[in-house]
Amino acid sequence: MRERITYVQKLGDSLEPSAVTVDSSGISGPEVHAVREDRLTIALDELPPELRSLVTDAQDLHIRWVSAASYELVSPLLARLPPGFHLFYSPGRNNSVSNKLCSTLADIFGEISCSTPAKSFTDLRNGRFQYFQELGGLTHLIEYAKGRLCHPADDNGCSARIEALSTAGSLDVSYETSQNVLRITALWPYQRRRVRAASHPRLRTEVGILSTDKPKTLEAHEVGISGLLTVLGQDSKPSPTMFSFASRHRDAESAFSARFLAPTGLHPTLQLRLTSRSPRPLSEGEGGDARSCHPYAYLTLPRTIFADKYQLSDPLFLASKNLAALRHTTQPVDLEAPEYAMSQWGSAILVQLAPPEPEPEPAPSSSSASRSRGRKSGGDGQDGAEDEWTAEIPLHLRYLAPTRGGYATISVPYPAVFWACEPEQEGAVAFPPNPFEKAHLGYDGLFEEGTVFWHVQPRPPPGSVGDGLLVNEVRVPVLDVEKAGWVNAGTAAAVAVGFAWIVWKLIGVHLRHGYGGGVEREEEKVKKRQ
Numbered sequence: 001m002r003e004r005i006t007y008v009q010k011l012g013d014s015l016e017p018s019a020v021t022v023d024s025s026g027i028s029g030p031e032v033h034a035v036r037e038d039r040l041t042i043a044l045d046e047l048p049p050e051l052r053s054l055v056t057d058a059q060d061l062h063i064r065w066v067s068a069a070s071y072e073l074v075s076p077l078l079a080r081l082p083p084g085f086h087l088f089y090s091p092g093r094n095n096s097v098s099n100k101l102c103s104t105l106a107d108i109f110g111e112i113s114c115s116t117p118a119k120s121f122t123d124l125r126n127g128r129f130q131y132f133q134e135l136g137g138l139t140h141l142i143e144y145a146k147g148r149l150c151h152p153a154d155d156n157g158c159s160a161r162i163e164a165l166s167t168a169g170s171l172d173v174s175y176e177t178s179q180n181v182l183r184i185t186a187l188w189p190y191q192r193r194r195v196r197a198a199s200h201p202r203l204r205t206e207v208g209i210l211s212t213d214k215p216k217t218l219e220a221h222e223v224g225i226s227g228l229l230t231v232l233g234q235d236s237k238p239s240p241t242m243f244s245f246a247s248r249h250r251d252a253e254s255a256f257s258a259r260f261l262a263p264t265g266l267h268p269t270l271q272l273r274l275t276s277r278s279p280r281p282l283s284e285g286e287g288g289d290a291r292s293c294h295p296y297a298y299l300t301l302p303r304t305i306f307a308d309k310y311q312l313s314d315p316l317f318l319a320s321k322n323l324a325a326l327r328h329t330t331q332p333v334d335l336e337a338p339e340y341a342m343s344q345w346g347s348a349i350l351v352q353l354a355p356p357e358p359e360p361e362p363a364p365s366s367s368s369a370s371r372s373r374g375r376k377s378g379g380d381g382q383d384g385a386e387d388e389w390t391a392e393i394p395l396h397l398r399y400l401a402p403t404r405g406g407y408a409t410i411s412v413p414y415p416a417v418f419w420a421c422e423p424e425q426e427g428a429v430a431f432p433p434n435p436f437e438k439a440h441l442g443y444d445g446l447f448e449e450g451t452v453f454w455h456v457q458p459r460p461p462p463g464s465v466g467d468g469l470l471v472n473e474v475r476v477p478v479l480d481v482e483k484a485g486w487v488n489a490g491t492a493a494a495v496a497v498g499f500a501w502i503v504w505k506l507i508g509v510h511l512r513h514g515y516g517g518g519v520e521r522e523e524e525k526v527k528k529r530q
Contacts, residue, residue, distance in 0.1 A: 001204075002203070003039070004039040004205075007034040007036055007193075008037065008211065009033060009034045010211065011211065025198065026196070026199040027232060031195075034074075034190065035074050035188065039184070058091060061090075062175075063171075066081050070460055074251075077187060079249045081441055084134045085109065086132050088128060090128045101117055120345055122347065145162045146158070146162050171184070171185070207231075208229050212225060226243075227241060247436075250281070254274060255274075255275050255457045255458070256459065258270060258458070260412075264474050264475070270395060276456075295417065296350055297415040298442065302345070303342045303345060304339050304400060306335070306347055306398065321392040321393070323353060333347045335396075342398075402480065403480070404481055406477060406479070410476055413472075419453070431450065
């Protein structure tokens with residue numbers, strides 16, 4: 001079992017080796033503004049039996065949980081997914097999907113509502129399956145982990161570390177047959193935190209206090225890292241380090257917000273508001289050509305709401321919404337089924353956005369030019385209004401189960417928004433692995449190898465519903481169970497009246513003409529005319 005604890009600071013931040021204390025108990029240092037990432041690598045024989053049987057039945061298994069709270073990340077830990085519980089799964093052993101998967105996930109994570117993979121999962125691509133649902137927190141997992149991994153007689157801070165998952169921004173659990181180990185990675189958002197890690201005799205722990213760097217030798221496609229590294233129980237002091245690596249997840253240095261336009265009705269429209277028309281580093285000439293990149297929104301939609309792929313195939317309609325194309329949607333998507341009749345989790349779509357062309361500016365006078373330059377430069381560090389633009393994604397609600405009051409509220413997580421810069425030549429070489437690599441995100445497999453993703457930070461507007469959560473709510477009209485009796489009685493009465501009217505008309509025809517009489521007289525009229 002190996003552990004890696006990393007504090008990642010922003011560019012320009014650093015910590016002197018003299019500020020860090022290393023001894024037999026562990027490492028300690030001052031407070032720093034940083035993202036903390038803990039990664040635990042576990043061999044299969046060290047896993048509990050139920051987990052071991054679960055992963056050995058899979059070719060690869062990737063569980064991603066993302067908090068709905070809005071938080072900040074720093075390079076190179078920038079890859080994002082919509083808030084909620086994500087699972088990407090490839091079956092092993094003769095491509096048979098284990099029916100134990102859903103029950104085991106429910107035991108570990110709690111409120112997992114899938115029944116069996118065959119009924120609840122969707123086919124992603126190349127024999128891989130996908131599952132998603134909203135999951136507000138990791139309370140059940142924390143209790144499960146404390147009971148399986150911590151021993152009351154020899155705790156050594158185990159319970160406290162596991163309980164710290166309640167404030168984590170994301171949690172990843174990944175297994176691949178090729179590596180034959182399980183990796184658990186927890187990430188805490190960028191904020192002020194104290195450098196601290198304990199040493200354990202049976203656990204190799206490496207601690208890094210790092211920050212992004214830009215040495216002169218750095219290539220445009222690389223990320224530079226510098227800082228301090230320490231192996232607890234082995235090193236007596238931290239060692240300075242500097243390295244660089246190619247990274248496919250980069251910072252677009254822009255933000256977006258999402259909201260449903262009012263009134264929502266049964267066909268709500270999700271509006272995305274972005275603060276930039278292109279990744280700012282590219283527009284400044286760093287790392288490529290902005291013209292070869294396109295913005296995308298990746299949505300994971302619960303079964304209560306869906307997108308109509310036929311509606312999103314009309315070029316004129318898409319252009320009116322600042323959309324370019326529907327790049328991907330999970331299959332099949334039933335356009336008529338009510339929510340309570342569905343077994344699949346929902347659907348995921350990848351929509352290519354289309355930034356509007358900037359309006360040409362009139363030639364300014366010398367005095368107005370200086371004012372214009374001041375507005376564009378944004379002396380307060382904020383984006384100018386001329387860089388903002390919106391895109392609208394039409395969605396459709398399903399009929400929901402009856403409830404008291406006649407209304408139900410559903411929630412839809414924020415999408416992941418990014419710019420994808422695909423390689424100009426086919427067959428480009430994939431990025432080599434790096435210490436902070438994150439793959440199997442659902443949308444990354446929909447692009448060519450070698451694609452670079454420039455991530456846009458989600459940022460809810462002030463005063464948004466949900467106290468800044470990355471979730472939008474929709475109030476849906478449904479059948480009121482308290483009035484359902486009148487509806488049933490009224491429907492039965494309408495059917496009875498309609499049936500009686502039809503019978504009355506048939507009886508009237510029979511009394512006037514008899515059975516078949518009308519047909520016989522028509523035949524006589526035809527014979528007379530002949």
